Amino acid sequence: MGKWWQDSTVYQIYPRSFNDSNGDGIGDINGITERLPYLKQLGIEIIWLSPVYQSPNDDNGYDISDYEAIMDEFGTMEDYDRMSAEANRLGLKIMMDLVVNHTSDEHHWFIESRESKTSDKRDYYIWHNPKVNGEPPTNWAAAFGGSVWEFDEKTGQYYLHLFSKKQPDLNWENEAMRRDVYQMMRNWLDKGVAGFRMDVINMISKDPRYPDGEVMKTGYTDGSPYYFNGPKVHDYLKEMHQAALADYETITVGEMPNVSLEQAKLYTAEDRKELDMVFNFDHVGLGDGELGKWTPEAWKLTELKQIFTRWQEGLDQVGWNSLYWSNHDQPRAISRFGDNRNEYREKSGKMLATCLHMLKGTPYVFQGEEIGMTNVQFDSIEDYRDLESINAYHELTAKGLLSEDEMMAAIYKRGRDNARTPMQWSSETNAGFTIGEPWVKVNPNYTDINVKDALAREDSIFYYYKQLIELRKQYEIIVTGRYQLLYPTREDVYVYERLLDDQVLLVLTNFTDDVVSVDLAADLTKATCLITNETEAIKQTETGYTLQPYGAYAFLLNNK
Structure with a gap:
């Protein structure tokens, strides 16, 4: 079955918003420890822990002032060790966030x-x-x-500083600095972490000439060709692997904006010994307009299918894919790719989960995704906490590039705080996240969408995710089967096969609120349905098989 993490599912915790144990309105490590049994029940095996290191919090912990201390608001190292021991007892591994393109200016x-x-x-x-x-x-x-x-x-x-002025970039040309970073990584591995999610790791090597960037029509000056996938990045990652990772059984994934498939092959090829996976941004950039995500436009399902297919086929037998719809920097999956409306929220959420988890790669679940959390619409920019959204709001409105209403509409669709509102545990005050005043407002729909309700209903998204996670453990075809796209030009359905020996895994998903028909040669009445979000067996008609709005099925059949 390959590497230990290939049939596993990763769950991302954004600590500030996960669970508050002491009533100060901020999620913390003891709060995570309280909820580990919940994650064990879901069936995930790896927790990606967003930064918990000491930080002045200019960018919510991605500005680190001490890599080997815990942020005061989150607790102590003793709290961390207790959480780690409890996770280990439950069979859960922890993947830390590694932020070494930059530090805090207070480091x-x-x-x-x-x-x-x-x-x-x-x-x-x-x-x-x-x-x-x-x-x-x-x-x-x-x-x-x-x-x-x-x-x-x-x-x-x-x-x-490629990000905030309080996030000065490290100079990876400096060997002593690199040695200090590798030692820090080994210290965490010695504490038992299973590996690292590496923040913007393809930005650590800069073009030493430091040329000016192109001036865009909007006035934005683009220096990205000179700091993405730079001249020495592969040298640094190979050195990092050898110096910090090679002696441990690890999982590594590099967050890589502006990474191409050809570059990803180099980053993830097993014989090159750099990284296990990368996060590419192709699908989450769908619909970006002239001002990127701040001028969102309609996107097409054919575009999404092309992107997923390119990565599925391109890394097959070469590297390994990471599979995700959302994370702490992206809007909620259902709001972005599914249907927010009450009648379709859960069903479209299950459809999206089916589509993603049946692909080849390691799936990532962002906290709240498994209960169908959605985007939020706060009344005022004053209610937002995300540095990127706040700065873009003031800069773009001041320049007259967008009106205040246009900017708020864009934040509603694509802003990072959509993912950062507190985890919705119950219908109690503040969604059961805190007895205090939460650091960012709770999504008002917590009275309807919460963990307590999800656990009480057998047909909830939670149990659907649990089933998907279990299926990955049971069927090798889900882990290693070859991918093949069907109906590439259709804008309503995403249908694909996974092929292994004489088996075929057929995945059918309807991305619309219409009833659609799919003409298939296979006799699905003789196939085994592994999972579906429908209450009835798939219907066969003269024109093929019928998929209800946001319907999803995964069938296992023998290849004749």
């Missing part, structure tokens, strides 16, 4: 680095002189707005 490395040009840590970060006219070294725009360069009065140089 002691950076504090020392900015002290003087002769500091031992100066070259742990990327410093450059101003241009002759005093302007920044390049015209690159930062991910959260403004320039990627911040001027430091004390030393008269600029430091690079």
Whole structure:
């Protein structure tokens, strides 16, 4: 069956929003420990833990000031060790978030680095002189707005930050810095973590020439060709594998915006010994307009099928796919790809789950996805906490590129806080997440959508996810079968096969609220239905087989 993680399912916890144990309105590690039996019941085996390290929280923990301490708001290292021991007892593994493209500007490395040009840590970060006219070294725009360069009065140089100015980029050219990172990784592996999800890891190698980027029609200056998939990134990842990972049984996945399939083959090929998987962004970028996700447009199912098919076929026998609909940076899956309306919310959620979990790769479930949580619409930008959304709102409205109403509509569809509203545990106050004032408002629909309700109903999305997770353990064809797309040009259905020896796994999903017919040569009356979100057996008519709105089936049959 291959590597130990290939038939496993990963569950992502965003700690700030998962479960608050002490009433301060912020999720914490003891809160996670309380809920581990729930995850065990779901059947997942690996927990991806978003950052819990010490951080001033400029970007919700992705600005780390101490890699080997726990954020005060989340608890202590003793709390972490207790959670880790309980997870281990339940057979759950923990995959930590590794954020080593940048640190916080409050990390002691950076504090020392900015002290003087002769500091031992100066070259742990990327410093450059101003241009002759005093302007920044390049015209690159930062991910959260403004320039990627911040001027430091004390030393008269600029430091690079591809994200917030409080997130200075590490200088991976510096061997001593790299050694310190690898030692930190080994320390966590020695504590028992199973591996790492690596934040924007394909941005660690920059073009040493630092050329100016193209100025787009919107005025945005794009430096991305010079810091994505840079000249030494493969050297660094091979070195990281050898120095930090090779002596352990690990799972590694690299978050990689702007990664192509051909590049992903290099990152994930087993014989290259870099990473096990990458997160690509092709499908979550569907419908991006002129201003990216802030001008969302309609997307087509044929486009989604093309993307999934390209990655399924492209990495087959070469690398390994990560499968996901949503995470802490993406809107809720049902709101993005399914149907929010009450009559179809659960059914479309089950359909999306079927479509994804029957593909080849390791599935990732984001907290709340298994109960069908949806996007939220807060009244005002003041209710939002996401740095990216807030900065984009002010920058794009100030420039007159979008009106306030247009910007709010875009945030409702694609903003990151859609994923970050508190986990909905019950219909009690604040969804049972906290007895205090939550750090970000709870989605008002928690009275209808919550864990307590899901566990009480046999037909809930929760038990559907549980069944999908179990099927992956039971049927090798789901793990290793070859993928083959059917009906590539249809905009209503996504139908594909998985093939292994003389077996065929046929997956049928209807992405519309219409009844549709699929003409199939196979006799499904003799096939084994592994899972369906329908209450009845599939109907056969003169024109083929009928799929109800958002219907989904997975059949196992012998290949004649």
